[in-house]
Each structure stands twice: as structure tokens, then as C-alpha cells.
Ligand SMILES: Cc1ncc(C[n+]2csc(CCOP(=O)(O)OP(=O)(O)O)c2C)c(N)n1
């Protein structure tokens with residue numbers, strides 16, 4: 001299947017962002033996924049978030065692994081470079097790219113198979129390194145592209161389309177990320193755009209590694225009764241705990257939130273993420289408490305969503321490596337090459 | 352086999368790993384080098400931190416040969432566990448030095464060698480208090496004894512000791528005291544110097560002693576590499592260690608402390624190469640050093656970089672395989688692995704440095720080639736080159752040299768385009784133009800390892816797929832005349848019927864064997880291959896000879912195999928001389944095998 005060009009639409013009256021661009025400028029090629037696939041909704045949310053944040057498309061970079069989910073980087077932001085790498089290895093490519101030029105906005109797109117089985121190592125280590133990127137884990141509990149095998153996020157007792165029952169415990173990306181020191185951890189649902197778009201915006205603006213685990217039902221292989229990653233099951237057990245909104249520097253932080261309910265978290269770029277608690281006793285800035293709560297509620301089958309943890313105080317990879325503001329890929333050669341005199345001098349030590 | 356003489360002999364030191372002998376042995380070698388006498392040093396060490404046997408070989412060669420000869424004229428036998436094989440390794444007339452604090456078994460002696468006992472432990476126990484210094488100073492004491500026996504200039508030794516301990520001056524006296532213990536004992540008890548000894552020369556001017564990994568790391572700095580990703584593995588670790596220390600010296604902004612480089616210790620080789628893919632795709636010069644097991648793991652990404660056309664520089668410091676093999680022993684066993692790494696139709700560019708000097712220059716070449724051809728480039732070094740100190744010509748850098756960043760469209764160029772297509776052969780040389788992320792909205796494209804057409808779009812169309820694949824092989828062939836050309840040394844006095852082909856660390860042994868064979872009346876032309884794809888000189892050389900011996904350090908004649916696959920050279924024209932024990936190749940080995948083969952050929 002090739003990717004199809006989308007029909008041209010008259011956008012005269014379409015809404016424009018601060019750059020004067022319309023949402024059409026944030027689109028990509030036509031999706032080739034199954035109709036109703038959760039991944040397509042997430043693609044739309046990502047495009048919307050970039051649009052609303054007024055990020056120049058060519059200053060964004062999309063990197064993905066292999067899977068139905070990973071294909072979606074072709075379906076938004078056609079004016080940004082995309083790199084559809086190899087299975088499970090998106091994090092390393094994103095890490096190298098971020099090292100070469102820390103000045104672009106990096107979004108990684110992956111699936112539960114791509115991230116939690118073959119790519120578990122790279123996923124974990126990108127979090128440890130705090131690579132400045134947003135990592136979208138489009139989680140459907142199965143390998144969609146290879147036709148419905150259980151993935152490592154399948155819950156105990158979940159039933160496959162063929163009737164098999166999964167007996168192995170799941171790997172939960174959220175608690176895993178919390179235990180590995182990730183600095184931005186969220187969970188969303190492809191069926192709730194109202195929640196997801198602001199989360200993506202917050203994740204893109206967060207300085208460091210941001211993870212959004214997005215429940216994204218696979219209509220072809222995992223949307224039947226007995227599956228714990230179906231639309232029906234997710235709607236039933238869905239539980240938003242903390243809402244997050246990104247507020248840019250120019251906008252004054254709105255005081256319409258009742259005191260004690262809204263908590264602003266200041267970001268490096270001067271903007272803020274406003275946290276609004278839905279669950280009063282959930283604190284997204286206490287890693288230990290967040291971990292305990294989520295683990296307990298996961299065990300009960302509740303799907304806790306929202307911005308579950310945030311910490312802006314950590315150095316990202318670029319800071320830990322003392323990278324200069326000027327991107328390494330634009331360093332003039334004269335700065336990088338020590339020259340012939342230095343070469344002659346250093347060799348005195350080798351005589 | 353020449354007899355040992357002034358400035359022409361081999362010292363071998365048998366030690367126990369982890370006893371601090373390496374610096375003493377290095378001191379000994381450097382002292383001889385400083386006296387203007389060329390040396391060859393080989394460290395044969397175990398995959399172990401402490402306790403297993405380790406050997407250091409120093410060949411003193413006034414004529415400046417660069418290989419091991421294969422002889423041992425003096426053995427310093429410091430390891431009781433290997434004493435029997437060490438004494439057996441000496442050639443008749445040789446000299447053995449041992450620690451006579453403990454008497455040796457009479458049965459292990461030989462009538463045809465001179466055994467000299469020096470009570471090293473006893474002297475050091477008397478002179479030094481701390482247990483660790485007693486162990487370490489024994490090494491310095493044998494350096495003293497050897498210096499006396501070989502007439503090594505003690506002033507030179509002292510200067511070197513001062514340099515060694517520049518940061519801890521207290522240790523200078525301590526070490527000199529130990530050296531004096533051995534020196535004085537030898538002067539008093541033995542007939543010093545021996546018949547073979549060192550005599551000052553002026554044959555090391557303009558030379559340095561450096562290992563290949565240090566030189567390659569330096570080459571990366573000079574090439575302008577900014578991103579290095581790696582996973583620790585012997586024998587490539589010291590390449591990244593070197594890159595790091597050169598960067599600390601040259602790439603840290605003195606005012607801000609900021610780094611004009613980024614080194615990432617990855618979680619494994621898959622991630623290391625992925626990081627290099629990401630950084631190179633994003634326009635930085637990036638590389639990863641590794642060894643065979645790492646290449647095996649990196650294969651999927653190597654194919655991705657080949658097909659998606661992303662520059663990639665890999666240093667494979669080869670060690671003995673298969674599998675974990677012998678991690679600290681040398682071999683040229685990854686030639687075919689690297690040539691065709693990854694599934695599907697893939698072919699890569701290989702460079703074969705023969706010494707640390709070429710590690711420096713070829714490191715720089717590798718980045719130019721990778722960016723020019725937008726493809727993986729392998730620099731195939733090995734333990735012998737990478738981790739031993741070699742005497743080479745001083746490294747030079749052409750101040751006017753600019754890196755070849757290949758075909759990358761800048762903002763203005765993209766602006767002028769109607770539309771950008773990633774994989775179109777607009778120049779007819781098989782190399783398409785690329786763009787870097789962040790440059791311009793019109794320059795954006797989607798990089799994929801799945802089937803794509805010349806526009807960069809996904810395809811499963813036969814003709815579109817083949818068009819790209821066919822261009823890739825044309826592009827690769829185009830590199831044949833841009834990799835370093837072979838070095839050919841024609842035999843003196845006209846047309847030789849036979850030739851020799853070798854590459855990498857086999858060079859010095861072959862050069863010397865050619866001289867020896869010529870002195871015996873057997874003249875051979877010699878071609879050293881330095882790059883793959885092969886250029887036409889390779890076939891022409893074989894064409895011009897009745898028979899060509901291909902000298903390699905692997906079991907399966909991997910380069911010969913490549914030649915048969917990639918050229919029309921008839922199989923019968925290539926005969927193999929193979930050495931794959933894990934020890935660095937000796938000139939005797941090459942000499943004897945070619946002589947024997949030639950004898951057979953003549954009688955056939
Ligand atoms: C090395 C390798 N092994 C196996 C595959 C086959 N494969 C393609 S996609 C996939 C699983 C994808 O699952 P997930 O990441 O959950 O993506 P989804 O399709 O569910 O969105 C597998 C196993 C591959 N492409 N590469």
C-alpha cells in the first residue's frame with residue numbers, strides 16, 4: 001500500500017495559529033490503518049497539539065519503531081522529517097538525533113510490542129538518560145501488525161480474539177517509568193481527545209523525557225468482549241485523576257481555578273503546566289505516592305489517567321552532557337579540529 | 352634465521368597479569384626507542400584482571416622492521432607457572448633471567464641457554480616495606496638488570512621514570528632505587544653487556560610510538576566527529592577512552608566549560624549504533640567503536656543505514672572469534688561479516704589500516720566516505736594495531752583539509768527547489784541529495800527501512816523497488832576509486848612471477864618476509880589492499896602474476912573469498928597463507944610458508 005495524498009480543502013476560513021498556519025499544515029499522508037483504529041485518533045491529537053503550540057512543522061522531528069502505531073509518523077506533520085527506524089530501537093535513534101541537535105522538538109511514536117518487548121531495554125535507558133523528547137506509547141495489548149499476538153502489556157485474564165487467556169503479568173509502562181526515574185509520566189486514552197491533546201502539549205513542552213502511555217484499542221484484534229484493552233472495557237474502568245494544561249509564557253496564568261485545586265508547574269521555556277486534580281488525594285509531584293496509588297488501582301482494574309507524575313527539576317541529557325546552545329551538527333569545523341600545530345605539540349608525549 | 356646481534360634481537364617478558372609489569376615493560380621499550388633504536392612491542396595478555404599469564408615482547412630492530420620476528424633471544428621469566436614453556440621458547444644461545452630468590456627445578460633447565468638468576472624478591476623485600484611496592488618494584492628491578500645486560504643508557508631510563516611519575520615525584524626515587532638494585536646486581540655478577548645489546552643509533556627521528564586506538568580516537572577529533580556512542584568491549588574500549596581524553600583536551604570551551612562533543616555509553620551495541628544512526632541522520636559526524644560481537648548485534652541497523660542511506664562510521668577492532676572467542680587475542684576474522692553485514696542485498700565500504708598512523712588518517716577518511724556515499728563505512732583494525740604501541744612516522748595534518756560533508760542541501764538550495772525528492776539520482780553518480788531535519792519545510796522527507804521509491808515514498812512496486820536497489824550498488828561501486836588505493840611494492844630487478852597480497856596488521860611481517868626471500872633469491876611483488884570495494888588495480892595485480900599468495904589472519908581466507916566474489920580473478924591464481932592462532936603474525940611465519948609453497952610450486 002502506498003500512502004495516499006489527501007484531497008485539497010478550501011481553508012479560507014480555517015482557524016490559524018500564531019504562525020498563521022492552519023491545521024492542514026500539520027497533517028500528513030492518508031492513514032492506511034484499519035478504520036476505527038485507536039492509533040488514528042492519537043495521530044489527530046498529535047497534529048492538533050503541534051498546531052496549537054504553534055511549533056513550526058520543520059522544527060519538529062518524528063521518530064518511530066515498527067508496528068501499526070509506528071507507521072503513524074507518516075500521517076501527521078508532512079513538513080517535518082520522519083524516521084521510521086527498526087523494531088524496538090526508536091529510542092536510540094532519537095537519543096542520537098537529540099545529541100546532534102538539541103534545538104528541535106522530538107516526538108517518538110511506538111507501540112506496546114515495540115516498547116515493552118523487543119525494545120524494553122532502549123525504552124528504559126532513554127528514560128534514564130532523560131532525553132528531551134515526548135514518547136507516545138500507543139498501547140493496544142497486542143501486536144497489531146503481526147496480527148494479534150499478546151503483547152507484554154496484556155493483562156492477566158485478558159482474552160485474545162482466538163480465545164486464549166493471557167496468564168503472564170503485564171508490564172505497565174507507567175509504573176515502570178516511575179521506577180526508572182522518568183520526569184514526566186502520563187496515561188491517556190485514544191477515545192478522550194479532550195484530555196489527550198493538552199497532555200501531548202504538556203509533554204512536548206516538558207524539558208526532558210515525557211512518556212504518555214495511551215490506551216489505543218486495536219479494532220481488528222483486540223476489541224472483543226473479554227479483552228481488557230477494548231473500547232468498552234476502557235470506557236468502563238476509565239478514571240481521570242489529574243488534568244494538565246499547557247499555558248505559554250505570554251498568557252497570564254488564569255486565576256479562575258479554585259485555590260488548592262490548580263497547581264502551576266513552571267517550565268524551562270517560561271510557560272507553565274497547570275495541574276488540576278480530579279482526585280483530591282492524588283499528588284502528581286510525589287513519585288513514591290504516585291507509584292503506590294497507581295499500582296494499587298491498577299491491581300483493582302481501574303485505569304487511572306492524566307498527568308500522573310511531573311518533575312521539572314532534572315537535567316535533561318543535553319545538560320548532563322554539558323552540550324552548548326549551538327547544536328553540534330552546526331559547529332564550525334574550525335572549532336572542532338585542533339589543527340596541525342596542536343598535533344605536532346601533542347606528539348611530544350609519544351616520543 | 353639471523354643470529355642475535357647488536358640492535359637486532361628479541362626480549363620476551365613473561366609475567367603474571369595484574370602485577371604491574373606493563374609499565375615496567377613499556378619503560379624498557381621506550382628506553383631503547385629513546386636511544387634512537389627502532390623497536391616493536393607486542394603485549395599478549397589474557398582476558399583476566401589478575402592472575403593469568405601475560406607476555407610482553409620487545410623486538411629491537413636497528414633496521415626498523417615492524418613485525419614480530421618469531422624468535423626469542425632473552426626471556427625474563429617472572430611467572431613460575433609458565434616457566435617450562437618460557438624456557439623452551441628461547442632459541443639456542445639465548446639468555447634466561449629469573450628470580451633466583453626461589454631456586455628453579457633442575458629438570459627444567461637447558462644446556463644450550465644461559466640462565467641468569469637475580470634474587471629480585473629478596474632484594475626488594477630488603478629494600479621496601481609495603482607489600483604492594485615489593486611486588487611492583489620487582490618489575491623495576493628486572494628492568495635494571497636487563498638494562499645492565501643490554502647496555503641500556505641509565506640516564507635515558509631515569510628521564511623516562513621522571514616523566515612517568517611527573518605527578519608523583521616521590522615515586523621517582525623509589526623506582527630508581529629498584530632499578531639500581533637490579534642494575535648493580537647484574538654488573539657485579541654477570542659479564543655485562545651481553546654479545547647482543549643496544550647501541551645508540553639515530554633511526555627513530557621523526558617517529559612516535561603510539562597505539563592504533565589512541566590514533567583512531569585522535570583521527571575522529573580531527574575529522575570533526577562530535578557524537579560517539581559505544582558499549583564497552585575489549586579491544587575497542589580504549590578507542591573511546593582516547594576520543595574522550597582528546598575531547599577533554601581540545602573540545603571543552605575554556606570559558607563556559609561546555610562540551611563540543613557528546614559521548615554516550617549505550618546500554619548495548621544495538622543502541623550504540625542506533626544513536627550513531629540518529630546523530631548522523633541529523634547531520635553530526637558520529638561513530639561507534641566496537642569489536643566482532645558488537646558488529647553481530649548491530650547488523651539490523653547497518654542494513655537500515657545502508658538502505659535508508661545514512662552515513663555511519665564503525666571501527667571494528669577485531670579480536671579472535673567465533674563467539675566470545677579469545678577476547679584479548681588478535682585476528683582478521685570480521686572481513687566478510689563487515690563487507691556484507693545485515694540481511695538482504697547489502698554491501699559496505701571497508702578500510703584496512705595497517706598501523707596506528709593509518710588508523711589516524713583512515714579515521715578521517717571514513718567520515719568523508721560515509722558522508723559522501725551516505726552509507727556505513729567500517730574501519731577494520733585489530734588488537735595488534737589497536738592496543739600495541741607501534742613506531743610510526745609522526746602524524747601530520749594538512750591545515751587546508753576540509754571535511755567532505757557530501758551532498759546535503761542547505762536552506763537556499765532547498766528554497767530554490769520546486770519539490771524535494773530524497774532518492775533521485777540527479778547527478779547520475781548514484782548519490783542522491785539529502786536534507787537535514789530542521790532546515791526547511793520543503794526539505795522534509797520520511798526515512799524508512801521499508802520499500803521505497805526514488806521519491807522516498809513507500810512502495811511495493813517491483814520496478815520502483817529495483818530502481819533504488821540498483822542505484823545503491825552503482826553508488827557503492829563508485830567508491831572503489833575513492834577508498835585508499837592499494838600500496839604496491841614491486842620486487843627489485845624486473846618481473847616477478849609471484850605476488851603476495853595482504854592487508855591490515857599483516858603488512859610489516861610480509862614486508863620483512865619479502866626482503867628475506869629476496870635475499871635468498873626469491874623475488875615477489877607485494878600489494879597491500881587498503882579498501883573495499885576493490886579498485887581495478889587489484890585484478891590487474893593478480894592478472895600480472897602466475898600465482899598470488901594471500902596472507903590473512905583468519906582460518907577461512909576471508910579476503911581471498913571476497914576477491915573471488917567481487918572480481919573475475921580465477922580461483923587457481925590465489926593461494927592462501929593463513930595464520931589464526933591469535934598471536935600477532937611473525938615474519939618467520941610468512942617467510943617459511945611462502946618458501947615452502949614456492950618449493951612445492953617449483954617441483955610441481
Ligand atoms: C526484528 C523484527 N522482528 C519482528 C518484526 C515483526 N513485527 C513487526 S511489528 C511487530 C509488533 C508490533 O507491535 P506493536 O509495537 O504493539 O505495534 P501495533 O502494531 O500493535 O501498533 C512485530 C513483531 C520486525 N519488524 N522486526
Ligand code: SF4
Pocket residue numbers: 032033034036037038039068069140144145217218219220221
Ligand atoms: S491491526 Fe489493529 S493496530 Fe493495526 S491498524 Fe488495524 S486496528 Fe490498528
Ligand SMILES: [Mg+2]
Pocket residue numbers: 067111112113138139140141142143144151
Ligand atoms: Mg500493539
